Amino acid sequence: MAQLERLSAYLQRHFADHNWGRQYQQTIDRVLKNGDVQRFLTANAAELTEATVDAGAAKLFEYVKLREELDAGATPPIPGYEPQLVMSNHQIDIAYQPSADKVAADAQRAKASLVTVMNMPKDIRGADLLAYDQQDRTEALAAATMFVNAVAKPDRGHVQGLYLTGAFGVGKTYLLGAIANGLADFGVGTTLLHFPTFAVNMKGSIATNTVTQEIDRVKRAPVLMLDDIGAESWSAWLRDDVLGVILQYRMQEDLPTCFSSNKTMDELENFFAGREQGNSETVKAQRIMQRIRFLSREIAVGGRNRRPQ
Template identity: 60%
Template sequence: METIREHIEKLMNQRELTSAYQQMIAQALQDEEVHRFLIANEEELAPDAIERGAAKIYEFVSERNKRKKGEQPFAPDYQPTLIVSNHLIDVAYEPTRGKVQADEGRAKAALVTTMNMPKAIANARLEDYDATDRVVALNEATNFVVAQTTDPTTFHQGLYLTGPFGVGKTYLIGAIANYLADQNQASTLLHFPTFAVEMKAAISDQKVVPTINRIKRAPILMLDDIGAESFSPWIRDEVLGIILQYRMQEELPTLFTSNKTMAELTEFLAGNDRGDDELPKAQRIMQRIQYLSREVTVGGINRRLS
């Protein structure tokens, strides 16, 4: 039985290579990568597979060489590969490594929904978080993501990250969200002061209820900067209260950042000029926050100024 190489030589000797096309086919048939494919699949290929697949072989070599030379290929995001189909030679196009990585990046980015959050959190990573004066916070964040990814169907208490402005609270929840996205878990992050303003504007558009429903049902919710700016009792009770009540009942992971401690946030939610009857309402909100999260202090310098 003749070998693949002998068969190709015989085929070339039988043809008059007078045309440019025939010469290109001949060169393609002598390509080392083509030879390896033919030898590896010799038993599966039909006796006339090389003759019938000459154009496919040329297509493969031509498109592959365009990529090597930096020329524009037929399908920029896909690379050719020789395959056996029904005992004949064919060309399939597979996504390039770059396309696969880009698609994975887009898919992971889609798992992190942000509302009025800094762009920098898109690249936040736990491994890049400076642990100086923030070891406890980093450890708590790590423990949370490990628990959440190991057993996502069990309720895990989130974090209430408290500390001065600029110490990295927002970056840390961004890093948590990105880590979870790597494990195919979706998160929603929103800047609560801006969200409160937008909810007031949504009243006239009748979008309050749909927006609350969307936020409260987020698989993992992170409320940033809660308590940074004052908001009305309506926002406290009819927006924040409803969101937190639903998440407490459904045991959905919820995280917070604030420049106020939980005790300070209680006073803030009650308001200094609203009367004593507001305190029980504020305490009810805090009971939900305390159920959903545990308080963790984030220390260190103001990194926005350093």
Template identity: 60%
Template sequence: MHEYLQKLMDQRQMRSNYNQMMQQALKDPQVQTFLNENADALASDAIEKGAAKIYEFVSERDKIAAGQQPFAPGYRPQLLVSNRLIDITYVPTEAKVAADEAREEANLVTAINMPKSIANASLRTYDFTNRTQALLMANDFYLAQISDPKAFHQGLFLTGPFGVGKTYLLGAIANDLAKQGQATTLLHYPTFTVDMKNAIGQNQVTPMLNRVKNAPILMLDDIGAESISPWIRDDVLGVILQYRMQEELPTFFSSNKTMDELAGFLAGNDRGDDEAVKAQRIMQRIRFLSQEVVVGGENRRLGNQ
């Protein structure tokens, strides 16, 4: 008998606590606003039937505000009217929306063997000291590309000494384009040439070549620093540039060499022969695809870009 009475009292206490919590939930300002705004759309017994939904809304919202683990992490509760009754749905929080957008932007930039320092690069924060012309031309390309992405726009051939911010500027252009939904592939060209040679034994030359040559926007960093190889020059770089010239795909380069110096470099081979004609074919494609611009200033590799 005692156990029965205790159980009955517990049930009454639970019912009392539930009623108290429901009264508090119904007095919640956001709940009151929802009920007032939807009074005409709700059935007469909507509050009674939707009591659990109202309590869930207030409870989950308060968990999020208190920094506790909610029912659906990354989503916030929202009351709605469904068939004249009260229901609840979950919509992404502002933080989740921002994180998803950042993830999508990051996925649009494919950086292969590139420094981590370019991850947050932006044209807005690029130090233009001794690099005004390069920044202006980068901005011109960015504006032209986002206004008419289907048209052909020449990329840039960034030339200048080691550490003046050429790679960082490429990253800034790529990141800003990603914010506009445009995909870019950046790769460290000397490392890429080594990877291509290694791909021969793995029968992966064609897939690797196709991934690079088909990139919507391609940036070849540090061209001219690779080991001289007629195969790389003619059958890799030549194929990539020929395809991109025919398809009129935006292409960028960075180099410690000027275009004229790069032509001389490409004319050599591992046997010491002069292959100027083959080098000029490559340079014709580079000049078609890009405009040369000097990036000046001091070596900033250890400082801000």
């Protein structure tokens, strides 16, 4: 404190030597009473000398003037950055650091970049586990929270994903989005895709010879979520050469995978067997379901239809 008082006294003498008028004296008082200036002088008292203060007095004045202008609503010289007093090569200087708003915005953008959404509802972007209505869905929320915590562990082993099953509109898709956003908080990337739309796009990619590229892009996702599986048109090619390839890769690489469906696992097996179309490809359906059951466990999501009628 004695060092700070000595420096403050020197600043008073420094400005007084210039024989400035009353208005300048008031400015000098503002500089010396400014909280940022006081904290800076205190933090750097051991390094500051009278010569350093003499050379940097104008910077202190410039800083306080700039801060007052910014506090009054002026546009920053560098948008998104704010001035800070620093010691640079043993001299007082002004540096520009990201503002708290910019840091928060950058963090939000970084988080959003970890969630890849393909043909999903817009509200998925803002889905939050803390905002999830627990009525008739306590088990699903608990399972989702446990899944996020398990995947976020640096030394995780095999983490079984979730197969969310329930009626139309009960919140399965929203819960997948909330899980993805929860994982993003831990720096874990997720790809969410609406499987019926993906199925249509995959059939279209045959003409452009990009089937392999599309499959590779999806199967390698750190965490993959297939929404509304079983709602697509039945196709042996889609089941075996697209979904089967994706799931086999994820089993081999032990990559977390989640699903949502209006069908239970048993109903999905019947769907994959083609029984709704009069087919009976039981073995191939069982092979797909073995992969799904290895990758995920079935969780019922109850409650009312929450979508606008």
